[in-house]
Amino acid sequence: MEDIKTLLHLVRPYWQRVALAGIFSLIISGINASMAWLVKPALDNVLLEKRTGLILLLPVGVLLIFICRGIFTFLHEYLMRSASQKMVMSLRNRLYGHIMHMPVSYFGKNSSGSLISKVINDIGAVEAVVSLTLKDLLIEGATIIGLASVAFWRSWDLALISLLVLPGAFYAASKLGERLKKISRRAQKKISVITEILHESFTGVKIIKAFSMEPREQERFEDNNRDFYRENMRSVRVSEFVSLLMEVAAGLGIAFVIWYGSRRILEGTLTIGDFFSFLTAVILLYTPARRLAKVNAGIQKAIAPLQRISEVLSIQTEADGNVELGGFKNEILFRDISFTYPSSRNKALDNINLRIKKGELIAIVGKSGGGKTTLVNMLPRFFTPDEGNIYIDGADISTLTFKSLRGLLGIVSQDVILFNTTILENIKYGKPGASRDDVIRAAKAAYADDFISEFPDGYDAIIGERGLRLSGGQRQRLSIARALLKNPPIFILDEATSSLDTASEMIIQNALEKLMENRTTIVIAHRLSTVRKADRIIVMDKGRIIETGSHNELLGREGIYQKLYELQFRGQEGRSV
Template sequence: MNYFKKILRYAVPYRKYGFLNIFFNILYALFSALSFAALIPMLNVLFDKTKQLSAPPNFEGIGKAKDYFMDYMNYQVTQYSGEDPMKGLVLVVGLVLALFLLKNVFNYLAMYFITFLRNGVLKDIRNKMYSKIVDLPISYFSEKRKGDVIARITSDVLEIQHSFLSILELIVREPLTILFTIMVMFLISVKLTIFVFVFIPIAGMLISRIGKSLKRKSDKVQREQGEFLSIVEETLGGLRVIKAFNSESRFFNTFKKSTDRFFHFSNSLLNRQNLASPTGEFLGILVIGILLWFGGRLVLIEGSLDAASFIAYMGLAYNILTPAKAISKASYSVKKGNAAAERVLEILESENPIEDKASAIEKSNFNTDIQLNQVSFKYEDDYVLEDFNLVVPKGHTVALVGQSGSGKSTIANLVTRFYDVNKGEICIDGNNIKDITKKSLRGLLGLVTQDSILFNDTVRNNIGLGKENASEEEIIAAAKVANAHDFIMELPNGYNTNIGDSGNKLSGGQKQRLSIARAVLKNPPIMILDEATSALDTESERLVQDALEKMMQNRTSLVIAHRLSTIQNADTIVVISKGKIEEQGTHEELMKLGKGYKKLVEMQSFSL
């Protein structure tokens, strides 16, 4: 129930719908009981048992409420029908129909208002989850499969709606229906009602034993669903590689194993769940059968109960079965909902280690330099950077070179605060970046990565991510700086052309130039280029490199370079090996030293 309480917090903004639902459920429960009680006078008319009363009866207390109700109905039938029994029958039939109509109208209104609450909570949880997903650090998702996260925000949230929020419909209506029905049953026959309630707890205990393992089984189903969604997501992302290596059957077998496990888990879960309904129904009918036997004795042998009241009583007893079954099924839903809520709340309650301090400042300009002071960082156990020091003065271009795994991209991740340092500090203008709000810090930075991250949208909207509400002129100007305007105008719809999923309708060079245009539009004082030309052919590299040089003019740039020919004009080149600086200087100075940098240049020249 702890998860249930946490989910219920999201219902607070919609509490007015909850109160309206409760109000109409109370009326529904009341009229549900009265509609069966109204069968008694109708049956009495049919059996010709109606007493002729010319004066209204007097109410003599709750103990004789049934007699008062019967006498009052007999009085009304006498007044209305006189000597014509059909008139009396029409009156009581009309009463029964009116009560059943009101019962169903109130039921509809109760469901109408709860719909807004259920769907509102569903919407708010999804919005909160998406907000949390984009807020959590990148490190969080390096440990989780994307398909599993997608499963949590889709099917798990839907399961919460179907299970937990369905209970909100039952939590008032069904118990009140049972309560009002029992009250009427007591008024008809105390002895018979006490007899019934000897058997109901026994039936309830038998039903409850069925659902004990549902949460565990449901948890397996949901986890496996996340697993095969991850496989689908990875397959779509790597379809070219899968086809190129003829690995379709291998991936299909992986997916098939996952769906087979899902098949077995789902069968086990649903079979256990489906057992509840027939078991509950049989036990309910068993109680009804015993009731017929015992009630029949009261009518036929003892004569303490009239036939019409007994038939109405049987209707009331059966009326308890439906809400009792609904409550029984709801208990299974809670167990399923618990598993889903646990997975959803795991994300919602995840702590973000990279949070703004309460005293964090807004920084809107860059004046002097970026400093990395005694920085040490590790992703898991081993340090990638250790006691690392670097200064990037304003207006300078500093290039980082070195073998793969030396820590170059890690520096970009730390300066942008995608990760936090384990030791030391990174300062901008002397301010530790932990003391600057994340939004204003990243507002100072532009980022162009090796993988051009584009979205399934138009060229205009992809470039426009760089600046909110950018004008047409600003977008075109940025595209021209990035050497992208000419190829954009050759696209079918120019700037309004949709570039497909991840920009797959474009070449690698075109995608990279759009990424550069986006960074140019942002116009930040500090630019971080993470191997921005390493994946390009020679012609594309020339165009992209020209765009980068134009973009870096009069700007502070931190360049992570794979192709050393692209950074020969940098103010400082820093050679990194195993998280430490081996040497630094200009291209000419490092070539004269004849150490690691010269070897890297010669290796690349030789490979060309």
């Protein structure tokens, strides 16, 4: 009952359709009942009394009845399916929107494959079941009531006898339903694993090929696919067993009814018309009863994916603030920031205090794993500090709307994400209203115009998934052009050039310097000469700021920076000169 309520709740917005479908299902059940009802007058009044004049009426009447039933079944089906499809569509939209508003940490905890599986497979499973189940519930429920009334009217004692087998059958069906719920949950997990494998192997296809791991991936896929098959077959066995039970129960009931009914006819206490009318009702009852017994199984199957979906929907999304910040005027302040990743034991940031004035160029350096990326990820609130607050112009960033906060920031990082569309669309991703001229201007400033113009389609060239056709340096320049076009007051460069060769790096260096003009910039760098030009250099290690100062100050201090410099920057300079 609870479960039926859950399903009904989902289709509530489409109640007009469902209500109309309900009315049609009443009509259909009326037609079914009237067929059983008319057996008596047909037998007793037409055939047994040999009224030849009425004999043509029978086939014509039957034909009309079937046509009517067909039409109403069509209408009913159409309305129910459209209600359930609409429900599924809006549930899918809601789920996607909800997932997209999850904090970044959620995407760290859940693989893309399992998220895709939720939106595609779980919702698909709900869709299949809801449309069939709700339809059966309405139409078969009403039909059973109609036919049972006829059966009782014709011969109440026979009707009672044939009903005796039902409770047992329904009890068994409900027990099996519980098993189905478990099976369906396991099957849903399996299909999620399969989606994960698909996602991983298609995105990682190069690695797989490079290590010749296709056979292993194939095996992994087949193993999981086989498990999925097994779960499905388990589910088929259980739900077909329900049908088997109903079959046996119906056979028992009808056999007993025929034996008892024939005796009553021979005794003369029951007319042939009454008996066959009754029998028709009971036999017609049999199909809907079997379907209804399976409704529970269907609902149990939908419950598992529904629970997975509602689990996701119940997770809190990123809490948006409500303060609109007009622009960036004064300073960014990190105050006593500490942060530990949920999956980790060590603090990634340990009591960070940092003040960045408007227009400053701040460089963050330090060993890898020191917390540099984590620190800058706090600014767009990709992660929320466990302790401390961050202020922009005195406003706590957790009170700002994401739109106004993230609108202030331009982020260029090492891994460039390009979408599967034209270069033009990719560059104006953050500013859809930008004109073609704006895009070209940004591309020129990012030193990207040259190589773009060499493509036959120029700015309209489609770049494949993840921009496979571009080199690392070209991709990087596109991402710089994208950031330039957005033109935010604060720039964050997270090792933007560390994956590039020296020649590309020098070109990009120029692009970056253009980007930094008249802006507040935080640059995380391995080997950039930018570091030397920085107003201030922050050295991080183990989540803490261990040194700050200008290049010359830090060199004079003979601390970690000086060592890093000896190790990396001088070697780098030696190479690039």
